[in-house]
Amino acid sequence: MANLATNKKAFFDYEIIEKFEAGLVLQGTEVKSAKGGNVNLKDSFVKIIGEEMHLINCHISEYKQGNIANHEPTRSRKLLLHKKEITRLIGKMNEKGLSVVPLSIYLNSRNLIKAEIALVKGKKSHDKRQVIKERDLQREISREFKIR
Numbered sequence: 001m002a003n004l005a006t007n008k009k010a011f012f013d014y015e016i017i018e019k020f021e022a023g024l025v026l027q028g029t030e031v032k033s034a035k036g037g038n039v040n041l042k043d044s045f046v047k048i049i050g051e052e053m054h055l056i057n058c059h060i061s062e063y064k065q066g067n068i069a070n071h072e073p074t075r076s077r078k079l080l081l082h083k084k085e086i087t088r089l090i091g092k093m094n095e096k097g098l099s100v101v102p103l104s105i106y107l108n109s110r111n112l113i114k115a116e117i118a119l120v121k122g123k124k125s126h127d128k129r130q131v132i133k134e135r136d137l138q139r140e141i142s143r144e145f146k147i148r
Contacts, residue, residue: 002106002107003104003105003106004034004035004037004039004104004105004106004107004113005037005039005040005041005104005105006041006103006104007041007042007044007101007102007103007104009042009043010041010101010102010103010118010120011103012123012128012131013122013123013128014099014101014118014120014121014122014123015120015121015122015123015127016103016118016119016120017098017118017119017120017121018118018119019103019116019117019118019119020081020085020089020116020117020118020119021114021115021116021117022053022079022080022081022114022115022116022117023079023080023081023112023113023114023115024055024077024078024079024080024105024113024114024115025077025078025079025080026060026077026113027071029062029063029066029069029070029071030060030063030071030077031113032063032065032066033060033061033062033063033066033071034060034105034113035107035113036063038060038061039058039059039060039061039105040058040059040060040061041058041102041103041104041105042059043057044056044057044058044059044101044102045057045099045100045101045102046079046099046100046101046102046117047076048090048093049076051086052078052079052086053078053079053081053086053089053100054076054077054078054079055076055077055078055079055102055115056076057074058074058077058102058105059073059074060073061073079115079117089119092119093119096121098119098120098121099119099120099121099122100117100118100119100120101117101118101120102115102116102117102118103116103117103118104116
């Protein structure tokens with residue numbers, strides 16, 4: 001699986017409860033641009049429109065060799081999930097105040113572009129500080145081992 005983009009901020013800002021794999025409905029120039037690695041998931045989120053889930057604010061740059069039929073970089077893109085998964089996510093979002101964010105976009109074994117989305121709960125600021133402390137501690141320990 002080739003990773004095209006990762007939402008690093010999501011791992012820091014949210015506590016991940018459950019992950020899902022979803023297909024993306026893309027235009028031709030979006031596919032070529034995404035396979036070239038021109039995808040940015042920063043500040044993107046998943047929104048429910050009707051009975052469907054859409055990826056909002058995901059930036060896929062215009063394809064350089066595209067002509068006047070090129071796509072809009074930040075358009076809304078439909079996510080392909082099973083009906084049971086959609087109803088379950090809608091229920092969880094309404095019931096517990098959870099949200100859904102994209103974690104990564106990648107190519108699967110059949111060379112199809114997939115999005116990994118997750119049901120998440122926001123972290124408090126003291127949780128974020130704890131993560132930073134643990135990361136710094138691990139960094140110092142690894143430095144000590146390299147020196148010795």
